[in-house]
Amino acid sequence: MTDIRLYMFDTGILKCKYHDIYLNQGGDADHEIPVPFFFITHPKGNVIIDGGTPFECATDPYGHWGKVAEFFYPVLTPEQGCVAQIGKLGFDVDSVRYVVLSHLHLDHVGAVGRFAQATHVVQRNEYEYAFTPDWFASGAYVRKDFDNPALKWLLLEDAWGDFYDLYGDGSIVLIRSPGHTGGHQSILVRTSAGQSILLAVDAADTLDHWEERALPGALHSAVDAVRSVRKLRAVREKTDALVVAGHDGTQWASLKKAPDFY
Secondary structure: OOOOEEEEEEEEEEEEEHHHHEOOOOOOOEEEEEEEEEEEEOOOOEEEEOOOOOHHHHOOHHHHHHHHHHOOEEEOOHHHOHHHHHHHHOOOHHHEEEEEOOOOOOOOOOOOOOOOOOEEEEEHHHHHHHHOOOHHHHHHOOHHHOOOOOOEEEEEOHHHOOEEEOOOOOOEEEEEOOOOOOOOEEEEEEOOOOOEEEEEEHHHOOHHHHOOOOOEOOOOOHHHHHHHHHHHHHHHHHHOOEEEEOOOHHHHHHOOOOOOOO
């Protein structure tokens, strides 16, 4: 396959509270969010974006995540793990050249270490912060998911700028978008069909965040979060991209899922 295609998957849901997604809203009302991940075919090597929730959480969420599972409870089956879903689509793990991490929160690292040949791509300040997070952020990083000296990493430096063209052909561009975390990045994909898709990931958890109707519940910096959305909106205006929010259940239900593709 030589086409550049974008496939959308999810690793089930997370059960949480409404205020975890919408800052200071909803009280203790229960809420559920999808946990997406993405697979991009490319003639130079396929790419996984994030990988969603680690499949270990399907059978032992407290054992894998510890106390944080009391607040963010993952609901998925082993078959919803990223490797199983990619295999069901007919792709071998060795076809994956890059695992791109928007950030290293526990519900975005399901692909880390699952593809032996892959280089893992993340912003350097995200990688370094994940090892020594501040107290309020420590529960969101499960160190055993990414602390593996055998993994190959490409750490993107601040000095390299806000945009990193993964293959140099404009098909997959990583866009620095801090706010949710200090080293968050979003991904602009241009498919062979001519469509642009902007994966905002957690730079905009929901379209309410994207449209500046609400702040997200989990923030490293509210100022950076707002400014990153405005930067991504400028990208969207130039590319006419379909914007995909990180955890918007209503939008997620309307999008094409694998085996369909963009």
